Amino acid sequence: MHKSTLKRYFSQNLGVVTASLLLIALYVTYNFMHPRGFSTAVAVQNTNEAAAIAFLAMAQTLPVLLGGLDLSVGAVMTLSNCVASVLVNGTPGEIVFGMLATLATGTAFGALNGCIVVYGRIQPIIATLATGAIAIGLALIVRPKPGGDVDGDLGWALTNSVWDFADTYELADGGDAWWLQPFVDIPVPFLLVVLVAVCVWVPFKRTVTGRTVYAIGSAEGAAFMSGLPIDRARIAAFTLGGFFASCGGLYLAIQTSSGNADLQQAGAYTLNSIAAVVLGGTSLLGGVGGAIASLVGAGILRVISFYFRILDIDPLLQPLIEGMVLLVAVSFGAIRTIRVKNKLDLFR
Amino acid sequence: MRISVSNENKPILIASFFVIVILLAGTAYTLSTSGAAPLLSPNYLLQQLQTGSFLGICAAGMMMVILLGHIDLSIPWTLTAAAMTATAVGGEMALPTALAVGIAVGALNGFGVAFLRIPSMIFTLGVDTVLRGLMVAQTGGFAPQDTATPLMLFLSKERILGIPVAIFVWAAVSVVIIAVLTRTGFGRSIYATGSSERAAYLSGIRTRFVTMGAFMMSSLCASIAGVLLAGYSAKAYQGMGNAFLLPAIAAVVLGGTHILGGRGRYVGTLIGVVLIVLLNSVLSIMQMPEAGRQIIYGAVIIAMLLVYGRNQRVTS
Numbered sequence: 001m002h003k004s005t006l007k008r009y010f011s012q013n014l015g016v017v018t019a020s021l022l023l024i025a026l027y028v029t030y031n032f033m034h035p036r037g038f039s040t041a042v043a044v045q046n047t048n049e050a051a052a053i054a055f056l057a058m059a060q061t062l063p064v065l066l067g068g069l070d071l072s073v074g075a076v077m078t079l080s081n082c083v084a085s086v087l088v089n090g091t092p093g094e095i096v097f098g099m100l101a102t103l104a105t106g107t108a109f110g111a112l113n114g115c116i117v118v119y120g121r122i123q124p125i126i127a128t129l130a131t132g133a134i135a136i137g138l139a140l141i142v143r144p145k146p147g148g149d150v151d152g153d154l155g156w157a158l159t160n161s162v163w164d165f166a167d168t169y170e171l172a173d174g175g176d177a178w179w180l181q182p183f184v185d186i187p188v189p190f191l192l193v194v195l196v197a198v199c200v201w202v203p204f205k206r207t208v209t210g211r212t213v214y215a216i217g218s219a220e221g222a223a224f225m226s227g228l229p230i231d232r233a234r235i236a237a238f239t240l241g242g243f244f245a246s247c248g249g250l251y252l253a254i255q256t257s258s259g260n261a262d263l264q265q266a267g268a269y270t271l272n273s274i275a276a277v278v279l280g281g282t283s284l285l286g287g288v289g290g291a292i293a294s295l296v297g298a299g300i301l302r303v304i305s306f307y308f309r310i311l312d313i314d315p316l317l318q319p320l321i322e323g324m325v326l327l328v329a330v331s332f333g334a335i336r337t338i339r340v341k342n343k344l345d346l347f348r
Numbered sequence: 349m350r351i352s353v354s355n356e357n358k359p360i361l362i363a364s365f366f367v368i369v370i371l372l373a374g375t376a377y378t379l380s381t382s383g384a385a386p387l388l389s390p391n392y393l394l395q396q397l398q399t400g401s402f403l404g405i406c407a408a409g410m411m412m413v414i415l416l417g418h419i420d421l422s423i424p425w426t427l428t429a430a431a432m433t434a435t436a437v438g439g440e441m442a443l444p445t446a447l448a449v450g451i452a453v454g455a456l457n458g459f460g461v462a463f464l465r466i467p468s469m470i471f472t473l474g475v476d477t478v479l480r481g482l483m484v485a486q487t488g489g490f491a492p493q494d495t496a497t498p499l500m501l502f503l504s505k506e507r508i509l510g511i512p513v514a515i516f517v518w519a520a521v522s523v524v525i526i527a528v529l530t531r532t533g534f535g536r537s538i539y540a541t542g543s544s545e546r547a548a549y550l551s552g553i554r555t556r557f558v559t560m561g562a563f564m565m566s567s568l569c570a571s572i573a574g575v576l577l578a579g580y581s582a583k584a585y586q587g588m589g590n591a592f593l594l595p596a597i598a599a600v601v602l603g604g605t606h607i608l609g610g611r612g613r614y615v616g617t618l619i620g621v622v623l624i625v626l627l628n629s630v631l632s633i634m635q636m637p638e639a640g641r642q643i644i645y646g647a648v649i650i651a652m653l654l655v656y657g658r659n660q661r662v663t664s
Contacts, residue, residue, distance in 0.1 A: 069469065122653045123607045125419075129594060130649035137642030144639070264590070271421075271473055284467040316488055320481025327460075327474035334464035346465055347545040347555065 015281020016293035023296050026303045033310050040161050044187040048159050048255060050302040051189040052077070055248030056269055057276035057294035058201065062237040062244075064277050067217045067286025068124030070238070072113060072132035073245045074270035078261055079139040080106040080249025085148025085259025088250075095151050102250045103243060109135060110242015114235035124238075132266070139261035148258035155257050162186050189251070193295065196247055200240070201291040209236045217286025244291075275326055276301050300329075359604025359656045360616045366652065367623050374630035387630070394512060398504075400625035401518035402573045402580070404618070406592045407599040408525050409569025411617045412562040414600050415529075416542045417609025418461060418468035420563065423570045423596060425479035426453045427589035430571030431578035432483055435494040442497045443575060450571025451564055453479065458560030468563075483586070492584060500579030514576055521569060526614050528565075538562055542609030598649055599624050604656070 010017055031037035056073050063070035083105045087098030109131070116127045157168040163184035166175030175184060204210045212233035215223035224230055248269075253259055280297025282289025304325055308318050340346055374387045386392050406423055413420045426449070434446035453475065460471040504514045529535040537558045540548040549555045573592065578584045603620030605612025627648060631641045 116650060120650070120654050122650070126597070126601050126607050126653065127650065129597065130646040130653075133594075133642045133646035133649075137639045137644075137646065140637075140639035140642065144637075264587075267590075274470060274473065278470050284469060316485050317481070319484050320478065323474060323477030323479075323481045327471070327478055330466050330470050330474055331460070331464055334466065337463075337465050344546060344549070347549050 013281075013293075015289070016296060019279060019281050019293065019296045019300060023299045023303065026300065026307075030303060030306055030310065040185045040187070043185075043190075044159070044161055046302070046306060047187040047189040047193075049306075050299060051193055051255070052248045052252045053269065053272055053276060053302060054193045054295050054298040055196070055244050055251060056273040057280070057298035058197065058291040059241040059244035059248065060270075060273035060277045061280075061282055061289065061291045061294045062213065062241045063124055063128075064274075064282055064284060065213050065217045065286055065289060066124070066234060066237055067220075068117070069274065069284075070113065070128045070241055071125060071270055072109075072128040072135055073241065073273050074266035074268070075132035075135035075139070076106050076109050076242055076245040077249040077252065077269055078266040079109065079135045079142070080246035081253045082139040082143040082148075082249075082259035082261050084250045084253035085143060085150060085257075088154065088253060089149050089151045095154060099250060102253070103246045106246020106249060107239055107243040110245065111235060111239040113242065114238030117238060118231045118234045132270070136261060136263055136266060139259075143259045143261050146258060146260040146262070148253065150253055150257040152257065155254050158188050158192070158251075158254050160188060162188060162191070164188075189255075192251065196244070197291060197295060200243070204236075204240060205290065209233045213237050214287055217288070219287075272301060273298075279326075279329055356604065356611065356613060359602075360613065360619055362652070362656055363602055363604070363616065363619045363623055367619060367626060370623070370626050370630055374626075374633060377630075377634055387633070394510075394515070396625055396629050397518075397622075398512040398514045399580075400621060401512075401514040402577050403592055403595055403599065403625065404518045404621040405521050405569050405573040405576070406596040407617050407621050408521050408614070409566035410596045411600045411603075411605055411612065411614065412525070412529075412538065413468070413566045414597070414605050414607060415538050415609055415612055416559055416562050417607075418559070418563075419597070420457065420472050420566045420570075421469065421593065422453060422457060422472040422476040422479065422567070424587075424589035424593050425476045425483065426450060426567045426570040427574035427577065427592065428584065428587070429453070429479045429483055429574070431574035431584035431588060432487065432492055434500065434575055435496055435578055435584045436486075436492060438494060438497055440499075443499060446571045446575045447568060450568040450574075452567075453571075454564030454567030455560065457567060458563035461563065462556040462559035487586070490586070495583050496579045500575055501582065502579075504576040504579035514580070517572070517576060521572065522614065522618060525565075529614055534558065534561060539610060542611075544610075595624050602649065602652055 031042065034042055036042055056077060059073045060070055080102050084098065084102040087101050088095055089098065113128055113131050116122060116131065117124050120127065153168050157165045161184060162180070163175040165188050166172045166180060172180045209229065209232055212223060212228040212230065213236070215226070215228055216230060216233060220230070276298035277289070277294045278284060278297065279300050280289065280293035280295070282293055304322065305318070308315075308321070313321065337346060371387055375385045378387060379385055406427070410420055410423065430446040430449045433449050434442040437445045457468070457472050457475055460466050460475070461468045464471070502513060503517055506513050508516065529538065537548065537553045540551070540553055541555045541558050545555050570589070574589065577588055581588070599620035600612070600617050601607055601620070602623060603612065603616025603618070605616060627645065631644060636644070
């Protein structure tokens with residue numbers, strides 16, 4: 001890469017670069033402090049805890065890029081979680097069908113959100129507040145009581161390292177094939193998140209529709225006047241958000257081998273997803289940021305909670321420290337107010 | 349004769365119409381199943397309004413913030429923190445302490461949003477988490493043993509002339525809010541700042557202090573609701589405010605206040621609260637399971653917004 005190109009990349013992506021460096025620093029320090037740091041077991045456990053919120057952070061990113069907010073991501077995740085807890089079991093064919101049906105549920109719900117926002121012309125934040133309630137209601141119909149039956153082999157294979165995955169399904173000589181050796185210690189949840197991000201988000205961002213999402217967030221009027229497909233981009237953004245949310249729900253079902261239509265849990269996931277998006281450097285005003293940045297934000301959010309365990313902090317103080325960290329982190333956004341040259345730029 | 353209704357009043361009319369529809373539908377249901385019409389008895393309605401007053405006061409405060417185009421997500425734990433400190437302090441100082449907690453939280457929220465220019469969505473969320481952390485650290489994660497003071501019990505449970513005192517408190521808060529919004533410079537500054545902060549700033553309004561004031565009123569209302577709720581259940585408990593955040597936003601928006609700020613009347617918010625309270629009570633009379641309630645709740649909000657909450661299409 002040419003030097004000036006690199007320089008421009010850093011100046012344009014200052015937020016996500018800072019966040020990534022912070023995440024790396026925090027996680028490496030954590031592993032040094034952990035008695036069994038840098039081991040597969042620790043990495044597997046950590047990525048398992050971070051996977052669901054990572055998917056949700058990606059789901060929240062798209063509406064935020066539009067300059068809106070999706071208050072239903074937690075609820076759509078819960079709905080998918082409950083659908084998965086019913087369908088993902090039985091023969092391999094049934095399992096695959098169940099997984100596809102789960103993803104389809106979330107994607108369809110996201111599309112519904114998009115249509116209400118576009119054709120109903122209702123503000124996203126209030127529309128998704130309402131559809132979130134509908135999603136929780138549907139989840140309660142699918143699974144009135146917590147529980148479920150998710151295929152055990154699948155649960156084991158997807159929540160451990162690559163070797164365990166190969167071992168479970170007797171692929172690549174049960175995980176002992178020579179070509180698999182460089183990868184055997186990678187946790188599968190990490191691979192899944194990266195796979196979804198690289199195979200879905202990155203191509204989407206490069207399409208006209210994806211670019212339009214950014215354009216709408218920056219200046220909707222200008223995007224409209226330039227003839228960009230505004231409506232299509234909006235619906236696509238919410239649909240993709242629903243897809244990511246259902247990935248999170250599916251993973252949660254596989255991980256816990258159950259479904260739980262819990263209103264509180266859905267709300268907590270929604271709020272954490274907003275926090276993760278902001279920590280990653282995506283602007284709540286729209287137009288700046290991306291899903292990869294939100295993954296980093298979700299990572300930071302989770303690593304902070306890992307520290308509580310090794311530092312032996314009083315559990316009663318944990319919520320307070322979590323809140324303080326979040327508040328201080330977002331307050332760094334105030335640096336903008338010092339740098340601004342014209343005071344009017346502060347007021348929109 | 350042609351009756352013209354201004355854009356501002358249309359949501360209020362439709363919402364009132366819907367309140368009547370809910371009452372009639374609920375009454376038709378109870379008449380057909382048990383042959384009685386409890387929904388129309390004044391006593392039942394007063395009881396519903398008594399429990400609705402907590403939501404009503406939260407929504408009143410939330411409206412001030414939404415009129416600015418901001419949002420206050422810290423209401424649940426402001427409410428809980430005020431209630432918990434009030435019961436912990438006890439005695440005569442309980443009420444002033446709770447209100448002081450509210451004002452302090454509001455000042456913090458306002459400072460972050462107005463001076464640090466952090467989006468209110470995320471700053472108030474952070475404040476909410478910090479308050480939760482403070483309360484968990486303070487109480488050990490359990491419901492505190494302290495009980496509500498006699499004054500708090502009086503405010504939320506007693507009746508004067510057959511009308512619950514809580515409704516009087518709600519009415520008092522409403523009168524203050526209406527007076528502030530329509531009769532004071534501060535109120536007009538809120539509308540101006542909500543429409544366009546730039547223009548308001550250029551016309552000499554100190555928009556940052558206006559924002560701060562609105563957030564302080566919101567938190568103050570939440571703390572009043574906290575005091576009442578603690579009195580109603582005779583003590584404060586973890587998560588007592590969780591059920592108020594989203595309904596409060598919904599009530600304000602259903603009442604015709606624009607979520608991006610600058611437009612809305614307080615009467616609308618009142619009717620929005622009544623609508624949500626009645627909808628909830630009719631659904632519980634019908635013994636609707638939680639799943640159905642959530643779906644109907646969401647569908648009603650969407651349906652009503654489709655009727656009158658639509659934005660202008662972007663054309664330039």
